[in-house]
Amino acid sequence: MKYDAAVIGAGPAGSFAAIGLASLGYRTLLIDPCNKKKVCAGILTAQYVREFETDEVYIERKLKGVKISFRDINGEINYRQAFEYSIDRETYDNFNLNKALSAGSELKKDAVVSLHETDQWIEIKTKKDVVYADYVVIASGVSDLATQFGGLKQYAYCMQQRKDATPDSYFEMDMKTDGYSWVAPKKDYVLTGTSSLIDYPDIPGDKALIPVGGPVERTYFSRVLLAGDAAGFVSPFEGEGIYYARRSGEIAAEVLAGVMSGENNIADYEKRWKNEFDFSTLNVVSDLLADEDVLEKFVREIRDNEGFNEFVENILTKESKDLSPGDISYLLGKIVH
Ligand SMILES: Cc1cc2nc3c(=O)[nH]c(=O)nc-3n(C[C@H](O)[C@H](O)[C@H](O)COP(=O)(O)OP(=O)(O)OC[C@H]3O[C@@H](n4cnc5c(N)ncnc54)[C@H](O)[C@@H]3O)c2cc1C
Missing domain, CATH: 3.50.50.60 (FAD/NAD(P)-binding domain)
Known part of the structure; x- marks a missing residue:
């Protein structure tokens, strides 16, 4: 046949x-x-939701932004026009x-x-x-x-587990220099997970690999x-x-x-x-954030600087098509150095 x-x-x-x-x-x-x-x-990202038809049969929750933390610094990005779906x-x-x-x-x-x-x-x-x-x-x-x-x-090793906790309407990212841990809110529970470039994190949960490196x-x-x-x-x-x-x-x-x-x-x-x-723009961001000092300033600026907060929102939602890798490098560099 x-x-x-x-x-x-x-x-x-x-x-x-x-x-x-x-x-x-x-x-x-x-x-x-x-x-x-x-x-x-x-998570169906803002770009996905903007460009494609979705169906309520698999949608668990509408998300209005992202909470980003590093150690004790907590930032929050509220999407101005966009939104995401947790499915x-x-x-x-x-x-x-x-x-x-x-x-x-x-x-x-x-x-x-x-x-x-x-x-x-x-x-x-x-x-x-x-x-x-x-x-x-x-x-x-x-x-x-x-x-x-x-x-x-190249892969990152991920572990994820279901937790019976009250879900929020934000995706949470707790940043690390080689990735992040996350909380993904569903209808009536959350999924918590973490990734590592070295090996599966030693915690109970479902394992999976994710490609890194483009x-x-x-x-x-x-x-x-x-x-x-x-x-x-x-x-x-x-x-x-x-x-x-x-x-x-x-x-x-x-x-x-x-x-x-x-x-x-x-x-x-x-x-x-x-x-x-445009993987090159995203690579620039991820390479810069592989440094602890940069990461700390990155999250602090998201918390304290409205313009920077909006700038990261644009990267995450891909709302603005006119950010080139050069712009990103320059602007991030200006703030984090
Ligand atoms: C922990 C974790 C969290 C993630 N969270 C998100 C997120 O929130 N949002 C997001 O956008 N992305 C997320 N991703 C990434 C996302 O899951 C993948 O990028 C996406 O699933 C890729 O889709 P795909 O169709 O290429 O492959 P897959 O969805 O992996 O599908 C591959 C299919 O191929 C089949 N298959 C494998 N081998 C064979 C074979 N030999 N013969 C026949 N069939 C085969 C498998 O059964 C599977 O059904 C996450 C990834 C991980 C690991």
Whole structure:
């Protein structure tokens, strides 16, 4: 059985790639074992909420800002125009997967073991079977498969647990030089978590890896595209990955459709996401905050300086498109040195 496209992984990257391809009439197969609990704080960022339609079925709470602390310094950013949604991640993933199936994609509940590119197609070996496709989107998140294609060299180790506490309408970030600990409020409980660059923090909870260090070196091959976490598309500053996963899945579908109709070259994928995703600005912020003195001043300024507070709000909500890495470096540098 040969498909026009196989999409490996039914997280946001894979489901939105499959939605795009199947809606255009391409014979699409989604492959995912559908057997793993996703460890995620479940925040749909302001940019996500601004750009995409959302559904109340997975929304747990509307968030009006973020509380940022470092040691005993506490700052609070109230979003002026934007807001975020805290979601139930499992319901969100199932919702998107069902949309892909309604659009006409097939689903194979299986795990892909290896891929073999030939001149004519790709042979996809799963645990139970072999299938063929003209093109493949690897959207398998942090996985061995992504690593086989040269992805994901750097991770942060995360632990998260559910806590029965009264939720607030702010996402909380307790900053560290190599990341942060968080409190994500849900409808009637919170998720607390923390990350480390060295190893899983020694506390009880659900474990997961998150890519750090930005996009992988190559996100396209002659018949294969990498999307979402598999391509390293996660903001190094706040760990946002759902927006990039969804959008890169959509771009992958558009480019593959263009390749199949003769209007696109597969290399266009990289041009398209580079044109939209600004990881360099976020890298600048995250690199500067790897220093304790800088971090302390950063949070103090958020607390005491209205202009700076607004400036960080713009970075977090991506409300202002005119902040270049140079501007960020200059402005942050001015304040924190
Ligand atoms: C602790 C933690 C908290 C986070 N919080 C947030 C947040 O609040 N907001 C935010 O925007 N981002 C957050 N992220 C990041 C976000 O979860 C990811 O960026 C996002 O899930 C990436 O989507 P994806 O579709 O690329 O991969 P995933 O969502 O990881 O989906 C990959 C899919 O591939 C499947 N798969 C894996 N291997 C195979 C295989 N061999 N064959 C077939 N299928 C396979 C898996 O079963 C899975 O369903 C967080 C990450 C972590 C670790």
